[in-house]
Amino acid sequence: MFHQYELKYGYGDLEPTIDALTMETHYSKHLATYTKKLNEFAQKAGIEDMGITKILESLYTIKDEKLRTDIRNNGGGFYNHNLYFSIIGPNGGGEPSGELGEKMKETFGSFQSFKDQISELALCQFGSGYAWLSVTPKKELVLSKTCNQDNPISLGTGNTPILNIDVWEHAYYLKYKNMRVDYVNNFFNIIDWSAVEGYYQKACSK
Numbered sequence: 001m002f003h004q005y006e007l008k009y010g011y012g013d014l015e016p017t018i019d020a021l022t023m024e025t026h027y028s029k030h031l032a033t034y035t036k037k038l039n040e041f042a043q044k045a046g047i048e049d050m051g052i053t054k055i056l057e058s059l060y061t062i063k064d065e066k067l068r069t070d071i072r073n074n075g076g077g078f079y080n081h082n083l084y085f086s087i088i089g090p091n092g093g094g095e096p097s098g099e100l101g102e103k104m105k106e107t108f109g110s111f112q113s114f115k116d117q118i119s120e121l122a123l124c125q126f127g128s129g130y131a132w133l134s135v136t137p138k139k140e141l142v143l144s145k146t147c148n149q150d151n152p153i154s155l156g157t158g159n160t161p162i163l164n165i166d167v168w169e170h171a172y173y174l175k176y177k178n179m180r181v182d183y184v185n186n187f188f189n190i191i192d193w194s195a196v197e198g199y200y201q202k203a204c205s206k
């Protein structure tokens, strides 16, 4: 049985970056629906006891094409949103310190350069999708973007996501309308770098 991530903050706590109604709808409707459907489809496929990462890594083993697509989309929606809601918070913003901060400077040159590059990916993603910061099996940082509810795991990259920016319109449209650029720019005010650092350490210890 899959359970959605339990929020550590209230719907209104990310204002003014994300308004309370967007948060409530995103969490209690969108993520709740992905979770419910994942449970239904995983049960149908007999894989309800597998972890979500394992399921997304081995989608190719699901022979029924429709069921495979349903699990790819809803399992992705479940994983992607659980990550998203866990790496933002009311005390977010600033820059990462510690080993992640160092690795970012080594990889991208500076935090500003990282921010510019991932923002560009978030903005040029045509239609719905995400921009990602992931850790490769060689412990390097890498940026990417994906469509719909795909992610670096379901695409078989072998990389471990540690941060994502949801650029589906449901993530920002109520407040920002067509101005995805403003949402992406403001998103850096709510990134909880201690959470991202936690994911980074976990990915590096694999």
Ligand SMILES: [Fe+2]
Pocket (backbone or CB within 6 Å): 026, 030, 081, 166, 168, 170, 171
């Ligand atoms: Fe979303």
